[in-house]
Amino acid sequence: MFAMIMIVFTFFLVSSFIIQPLFQKTMTRPVDTDTLFDTLKLRKEVVYAQIKEAELEFEMGNLSEEDFERTRNQLKREASQIIAKIRKKVGNNTKI
């Protein structure tokens, strides 16, 4: 008997929790954060981190000057391209 009461109680508890959103009239979807803008921002962060890493590697003596210069220039070029894409998307006045 106790088991039956518990089953019925659990069933109603779970059911009411699940169907509750269906009784709402309007529901606004949260603003999606995984947009192209975020992807570009993430890419920019990754490239900046790589520039920092290359600088550390150079200071540590792991990278020769030739390797460092080439890597840094490539990464800087990549960063400028990403920033240009972000600017195109959000405009020049927005802080990125």
Next chain:
Amino acid sequence: MPLYGATLLNLSVGLAILALVVLVIYVKKGDYRLFLTGQRAALGVSFLILLASVTLVANLIKGNFDIDFVAQYTSSATPIVYKFAALWAGQSGSLLFWVLILSFYTTLVIFQNRVRHQQLMPYVMITLVAIMLFFLILVNFVSNPFKPVEVDFVIRDGLGLNPLLQNWAMAIHPPILYLGYVGFSVPFAFAVAALISRRLDALWIRTMRRWTLFTWLAMGCGIILGGYWAYNELGWGGYWAWDPVENASFMPWLTATAFIHSINIQKKKNMLRIWNMVLIIATFLLSIFGTFLTRSGVVSSVHSFTQSSIGPMLLGFFLFVLVVCIFLVLYRLKDLRSEIRMRSFLSRESGFLFNNVVFVGLCFAVLWGTLFPIVSEAIQGTQISVGIPFFNQIAIPIGLLLLFLTGVGPLLAWRRTSRESLIRNFSIPFLIGVVTFLVAFVLGIRSIYPLITLSLSFFVLCAIGLEFYRGVRVRIRKLGENVVLALTRIISKNRSRYGGYIVHVGVVLMFIGFAGKAFDVDHEWTMEVGDEVKLAEYTIILTNVREEERPNHHAWIASLLITQNEKTITQLYPEKRIYFHRNPDPNRRQPHSELDIYSTFKEDIYAVFGGFNTQKNLVSLKMMVNRLVRWIWVGGYLLLFGTVIALWPIKMKRGE
């Protein structure tokens, strides 16, 4: 209460189907209320599974022997901690435990992504709930943990837990391993969601890095704990036997290791997108395949207590997922292709890729060796097992190649390494490796594999040591920090990189431990009290044998005095135990050898009380001197420590 538990499991199947239907309708219609309803239904499934699991644990602890599972795996004499651990001791309980962990992960994913990954989340939930539904079908209709006993008399006591499983390492080994096995469902669900929704950018990869690292760590710890348990409990002096069930956990761990390396390339260079997708799918599929191997009994294994009829269903599920994934990857192949190409063979990218190929190659070799009995049975009609020598013959050279790459990777630059950098970075580690080889040779080591292992280990340790030294030196020079502060900061500011190096040091120490196996010695004797024997450089004296009556077993305890050059080293107390000793049926009594170990960094003195002749007072004793084993466990700790560092979140400064 069994009725309550069984009904909860029934309800959870219905709710999982409801969640799937509602979420699929949401994908078609886009009504956000349906998304929330589906999400809540998924949470409801998790809640019901939690309640069912708590109900089963309550019955295990209470000793409700009307439930078949409780009667099979516990008895009144089973200590309470092992009554709890009995949840994963048998098939149906461990399947419920599997789905419990998955429900916990699902809940976590839902809460973590309330406002993130809105395009992916419906598909992520559909995938996770579909996996849950499959396992719920198994626990409901194939192997139900609430099934009542099928006898027409009252059962006063259960059979009790297998004595081998009554060990702290075995009590925590399965849950930790399961955290890994089941955890791969989450990156897999995100991968499937990314494929379906065509959101194949770097965002999901960023989210997945942490999940994969955590599950990889859990699985690695589970595997090491399994080895620790085997070494400390089974009495054969080894920690890895290439048993199919061991291989089942090792294979997904290998592909996951490849994934956590190559994920860095995708994050940094947006390359290897197809490869990463294949790796994460392969890892999940190997987890399911491993479960199939463990549960189906298609290959004979020491873990045979889990054989059952669920094998065909698991195989069917595996094939279904495989077909769906192949279709999805082929369908999105064009989107997955990266425009960026590898620029140089001598770059860190190519080092990562090469390491990936070797990891996957090792995985295939292990898979082939594991499946060989099935293949041979299909062709010749008889099962032929390839055994430990086959695996060692293949895994040792590949393992050494991986060890070499562990050292080479950090020495290579991203994009391209110039000749000048190569010479500068490689010269000292290479020299240390050669010196180690020569020193080991002069010291008398002649076996080729230990020689190579030691020299490669020191090559890698030197390469990693130099990384730390150079990093610290930069901070001291630039910022004037002291050594400790500079070391702490260099690690905390580059957690992923230096955490990874610490993991690599752990792996090197484990390899040193593995190399010790080549120098192990062992012997067996039948002894009387007062007898003295010699093994390696030690003298062993049997000083006493006494008896003890304990709550769930009877024990004979041997006292062994270990001396070296007449100096006492230690005393060991291995035991011969009889579990269920009060059972009137002698066939139900289970003998068990509880070994004793004296462990140092140089070697372990390992004593096994094999048997006791009560009439003649004769003790069967097996002794071993196992070299360098402790380094394996120390390596395991470092693996844990390094991964925790790599996982630790970076506090972002305002505006960062």
